[in-house]
Amino acid sequence: MTYRSHFIALPVVVGILALTGCKDNATQEEDAPLRPVRITAATNSPVDFQHRFAGTTVSASTTNLSFQVSGTIESFPAKAGTRLRAGDVIATLVDDDLQLALNKNEALLEQAVTNAKASTSRYQRMxxxxxxxxxxxxxxxxxxxxYQVGLAKIDQAQQAVDLSQQQVQYATLRTSEEHCSVTQTYVTENENVSAGQMIAVMSCGNVMEVKANISEATVSSLRIGQPVEAIISAAQSQPVDAHISEIGLNTGSNGTYFVTAQVDTRNTKLRPGMAAELLISRDFLVNNDSLWVPMNTVNESNGQRYVMTFEPEDGNRGIVRKVAIETGKFVAGSIEITHGLVEGQKVITAGLNQIYDGQEVLMLVEDNRS
Known part of the structure; x- marks a missing residue:
């Protein structure tokens, strides 16, 4: 009787241990962090068909500033980044000598007028x-x-006064447009400058351009007015529409050409000097009924090609789905999907060897294609 009781009790103990082990495993699986994955979106044209060229933003209206007279910088209130309106002072020169010349010419004009009055009175009597x-x-x-000489001397003296007044005005540099800012300065106060010497660069308006170095292989296919896209990372992550406005004629030592693209929309967030990229599409015959994904997202099993897609559920959480596909041509790191996906469907690009159909995963930051 005692032995029989032991035999009955043993399966019960094993069952309890088994249930306890299952519970622990389930708890561990629930507590385990979700596996992170990266994704991209199926698009109707491969992103690899776009050339990307680094550049910087510049104002569409840029002016090199200089004085029309020589002198010493007296003040330079317009520092780099200062917002300016029409008529605001950018910089001034010490104008003592110019004022002395003006005073002298005004005195000569007054003398010429006095002499002319006398000669006019004599002429009338004669x-x-x-x-x-x-x-x-x-x-x-x-x-x-x-009498005629007196009138001519007045004209001559008046011209000298006008010129001196103009010289005095030239000693003060002012803005002539609205919504301007100094983007770069080259001199400081108390520094001597000559006429025509560049002292600063000023940009006006909200119309921006992107200047980039374009390879000689690409520049030959560009034309003025050609639509392109620009990415200004400091202002927004999405590309903005632009068009080619200038194409350099000369190449530098590295075999590249300066190309300028004007951004089609005004944006007050854009500033000159921001890092940017020009996206120039290559000509390619694309079937609008097809989609494209990176080649590394496609796998094959038993002769059937497939991709692992991300089916969003809650926030960045989602479920992995294995989707059978049919493929077409291969071009520049992308593969054409002729059947199996819809545009915008999220395809997993990383961590493919560690996921399975139906698994819950965590989506990382999507790349630029999505």
């Missing part, structure tokens, strides 16, 4: 006497000549 034939023709001609 003219009356000449009409009455009381003076000789020679005396009349001399009076008339003095």
């Amino acid at each position: 003219k009356e006497l000449h009409t009455k034939q009381l003076i000789s023709e020679m005396d009349y001609d001399v009076a008339k000549a003095d």
